Amino acid sequence: MPPNVNTPKRAFAIINPATGQDSVRKLNDGLKKTAERLGVTLELQVTEHPEHATEIARRCHDEYDIVVAVGGDGTVSEVVTGAIGSDLVVGIVPVGSTNMVAKDLGIPRRLNAAMAVALGEGVPTAFDVARAGETTFMHMAGAGYDAEIMREASGKWKRRIGWPAYLWPAIKHLRSSPFRVELEVDGDSGSWDARMVLCAIGGSIVHPRFTVGAGIDRHDGLIDICIYNPPNAVGAATSLGWIILRKPERSRWQHQLRGKTVVIRADRPIAFETDGNFQGELPVVVEMLDEPTYILTPHGR
Structure with missing residues (x-):
């Protein structure tokens, strides 16, 4: 059942100071x-x-009804990780370099509008969440x-110019060599030559209309x-x-x-990332969690 956020509520906002251009x-x-x-009632850290x-x-x-992630996709991922196993509803104020989760969920780009959705004007909506390693x-x-790309993109330039900070690493690694990947999906195994393997819950890149x-x-x-x-x-x-x-x-291809x-x-050894954060190298187990996470979105989108 969706949590009830229509009663008087307490919220805790978690701000990542290393993302975005807003102070x-x-x-x-x-x-x-x-x-x-x-x-x-709001507290912040x-x-x-x-x-x-x-x-x-x-x-x-x-102690709280809502926990708000103020940052980019990585911050949202960290907050969702901490909210799992509770009745917390997650709000999102997108101030990161790409904010693909917020874009996909229809979170407003304007700060004031996003804050209002995140602090209770939004509708608690269930979304899938997966675990990769820890x-x-x-x-x-x-x-x-x-x-x-995620391993090499400069944090300084991501804060200054946003997603264009990924362009140079993207160009640099275009000529990287393929690797042999072995996948075991729900017990069925196979192997392929690959340059990239994506595990998608939401499949968009750059814009919600462009899916992988x-x-x-x-x-x-x-x-x-x-x-x-x-x-x-060319390929x-x-x-x-x-x-x-x-x-x-x-x-x-x-x-x-x-x-x-x-x-x-x-x-x-092959690099691995989740929601834009470099995590380490393969191997890894990725699994869908049984319970969804509730996110405050406009109109229950």
């Missing part, structure tokens, strides 16, 4: 004003190190090309595994073209599987 003071002031207008948002969210289980994610995990696979649904309880192996830059451009045309399955649990192994 912590501006975010603090905006959140406090919005909370006062909505009659919400700024994160001090990686995974701190998860620690803070776990401490909110018994962390959870709401959008996408990947091995290979995309993870190398066909039929990816945040509510179906399944992980879509997309294997890409374009042989060269990569062709695959990207099909994504832009909203027909990713037409690419001859893409193969798609679907399941609840996937074990990913490779023939050599």
Whole structure:
């Protein structure tokens, strides 16, 4: 059952100071004003190190109704990880470099509007969440090309210019060598040559209309595994073209599987990321969680 956030409520906002171009003071002031207008009791804390948002969210289980992630996709992932196993509803104020989760969920781009949705004007809506190793994610995990980009993208430039900070690493790794990947999906095994393997809950990149696979649904309880192996830059451009045309399955260099649990192994150390955060190297087990997470979204989108 969806949590009830229509009664007087207590919220805790977790601010990642390392994401976005908005100052912590501006975010603090905006959140406090919005909370006062909505009659919400609000406390705030700024994160001090990686995974701190998860620690803070776990401490909110018994005393708060809403926990708000103020940051990018990585911050949302950390807060959701900490909220699992509780009745907390998660709000999102997107101030990161890409904010794909917020875009997919229809969270407003304007700060004041996003804050209002996150602090109770939104509708609690259930979304799938998966676990990869010790962390959870709401959008996408990947091995290979995309993870190398995430490993190398400069935090300083992500804060200054947003998603263009990924362009140089993306160009640099276009000529990376393929690897042999072994996938075990719900007990069935197979192996492929790949340059990138994506495990998608939400499949969009850059814009919600551009998805990496066909039929990816945040509510179906399944992980879509997309294997890409374009042989060269022309092949990569062709695959990207099909994504832009909203027909990713037409690419001859893409193969798609679907399941609840996937074990990913490779023939050599391969980078791995979740929701834009570099996590380490393969192997990894990715599994859909049994219970969804409730996110405050406009109109229950």
